[in-house]
């Protein structure tokens with residue numbers, strides 16, 4: 001049976017190494033397997049849960065498509081589209097918000113983190129955002145959803161919503177219950193400045209992340225300045241796990257070289273960080289610079305990027321509108 005893969009990325013600029021190693025790298029390998037049907041969505045409706053400048057948002061949507069393609073996703077072998085252009089997403093989100101329970105949403109840790117101290121001032125969209133995410137996934141009968149570790153709780157909510165809908169309306173199997181695909185050993189890339197915080201596009205300091213559009217010298221400088229501790233590199237994973245910044249850098253190395261943390265440690269244990277950092281910079285430059293150059297090249301061809309989205313939207317719309325029609329029938333509209 002074909003796997004139906006669905007995932008989304010917000011077009012909020014500064015796509016970074018966390019997005020790449022946590023999600024996009026996995027999109028590429030899933031897309032390379034002809035047994036899979038892949039849909040990759042630029043989730044612009046999710047982006048407006050916090051305020052956006054319209055002109056910048058428009059450019060960021062294109063940049064996200066460019067990043068998908070530059071990273072190795074083939075638009076001929078997948079559907080790439082933006083969420084706002086397929087109205088079924090907004091419609092299903094409303095219907096599913098009548099299925100999801102307040103108690104379920106109140107548990108979402110990402111809302112608590114993003115809303116910060118002043119929850120009263122957060123948009124309602126930021127709160128109900130995981131329901132829109134569930135709609136994205138369920139409209140396409142997705143079987144597998146590749147994401148970073150931070151999206152795990154949202155995926156569990158999506159499964160709960162699907163199950164409740166199927167039970168409430170006695171339509172067993174109408175919504176497929178999707179499986180998350182999360183990297184096993186190292187699924188959360190942390191800030192280069194603080195090993196306890198996720199690498200994120202909203203972090204003020206650009207030194208905290210490697211952007212996928214960074215140039216060679218920026219990558220070298222950021223790795224040189226990345227926080228470490230004063231001890232040499234440990235020999236075992238147990239010790240590594242107690243040293244967050246060291247774990248993050250070794251984890252990034254292991255993910256880029258497709259090796260285990262243990263193997264990565266084997267190459268460097270007992271050495272100091274300066275030698276390791278030189279190696280890590282080289283590997284990062286080898287991986288990121290071609291992507292960065294391709295993004296810049298693709299961004300010059302706006303009509304190609306717009307056409308890619310237009311074609312993708314047409315295909316996505318066909319699938320999603322059929323599913324919404326069935327939802328209407330089930331509900332009694």
Ligand code: TYM
Nearest residue numbers: 007008009010018019022023043133136147148188189199
């Ligand atoms: P977003 O745009 O914040 O991030 C896109 C993807 O990158 C992963 N990611 C990370 N992985 C590891 N370490 C990090 N530091 C890191 N930062 C980001 C995220 O886990 C994600 O996979 N709600 C989603 C987008 C979305 C979606 C969907 C995903 C909307 N609808 C349907 C899957 C299916 C989000 O805001 O991702």
